[in-house]
Amino acid sequence: MTAIAADESERTEDRSPEEVHPDTSKASDERDNAREKDDGEDEEENLRHERLRAELDELDRVEDELKKKLANLGTREGSDRTDRLQAENADGRRSVSKPTQRDKKMFGMLVGTLQKAKKDWSQFSSSNSQKKRSEAEHRAQAREEEERKQLMKKQEKIWEARKKKEAELAKLRDKRQTLNKLYGEERGYLRQIATSEKYIRTKAEPRVLWKPKMHNEKTQKAQEESRAALLGDAEERLVQVRETIAKCKTELNESREILSDMRKAGFRENRNQRLEDANMGDDPDVERTPGERGREGEHMASKMKEGRGEKATIKRKRSSEAEEDVDERGPNNTSNEG
Structure with missing residues (x-):
């Protein structure tokens, strides 16, 4: 032990x-x-x-x-x-x-x-x-x-992309408004050029356009001078407006390309957000390309086709069940029940 x-x-x-x-x-x-x-x-x-x-x-x-x-x-x-x-x-x-x-x-x-x-x-x-x-x-x-x-x-990446997108949409909206304003000015100058063919502009202030009932040498000379002055001023401004319009169109196309690149890079959110952004830009084509609209139409058409196919299948099934029921009961049973 x-x-x-x-x-x-x-x-x-x-x-x-x-x-x-x-x-x-x-x-x-x-x-x-x-x-x-x-x-x-x-x-x-x-x-x-x-x-x-x-x-x-x-x-x-x-x-x-x-x-x-x-x-x-x-x-x-x-x-x-x-x-x-x-x-x-x-x-x-x-x-x-x-x-x-x-x-x-x-x-x-x-x-x-x-x-x-x-x-x-x-x-x-x-x-x-x-x-x-x-x-x-x-x-x-x-x-x-x-x-x-x-x-x-x-x-953070999503928020930055959203801010950038909103800024581009704001620029796009401003450019469209500026372009519409320039189109209005262009139409005004064209009307001014058209009216210079018929009316005479006074030299004194305030200047007024008037048309004589009967022309003479003096009124014709005044009309030519007024027409030359109106055309010179209107044509010069019309050229400036058209140059500005061309510049705005170029910037507008650049903004659309930027938005398209952002969408391709993955900065786009869900479909509802894209539609909301399109409403902000006053142009649905900016946010929804023809390819997207075509895919949406194909999707809706396929859904409708599937629905019609299901309805037809249900009808065929019901008719076949009714025919089988009649065959099982036979003509005698149907007459007796009648």
Whole structure:
């Protein structure tokens, strides 16, 4: 028994602190290189688990042997102990034999070692699970942070594209208004040129256009002078207006090309937003190309065709069911029921 206890004490002394308590520096190094050494860590943890389980099994076996020996020792020395206890009680003193004290001391040491091993095992398992849990939480937080950053970037990109689109649409609307105004000025100058053929403009302010009832040399001369003055002024301004109109048309086409490039680059949102932007620009063709309108028409036509096909299928099914019902009942049944 003493030899077994000595062997167990040597085993407990041979156990290094590294087997009971994991090295924090090593754990930190392993965390830094977790991706490269996951397999090695798992193998080390499995070895440590097996070692601790083997030690616990050995301690349980030794504990059972000691309990059996103590029970045998108690039965064998029962009579001697009772006599000795009676003698000591008579003297007013109580003592325990040296072998019994030594056995109890060894048993207490083994029980303490067993409890310590169980405590170390629970701490190791809890620390390992806590480590894995913290690593999983850290990875989840990192993934959520990355997704949040990507969503924020995407949202910022959408807002920037929307602002740019709204600015281009505002420019397009202003250019269309300017172009309509220039068209009005062009029509006014053309009317002025047409009226210069019939009327005479006065030289005094305010200038008035008038037409004589009967022409003479003086009125004809005044009409030619008035016509030359009106044509010179109107034609000069008409040329300027037409140059401005051509420039506005060029800018308008450039704005349309920019909007088309934005749509091709993926800056367009859903169909309702495109229609809303088209209403802002006063020109649906700016937002909806002929290809889009053609695809929408084909989609609607296919839907209508499918609906008509379903209705025809239902009618054919009903007529076939009615014919089968008549065939099953026969002509006699139909006449009797009539």
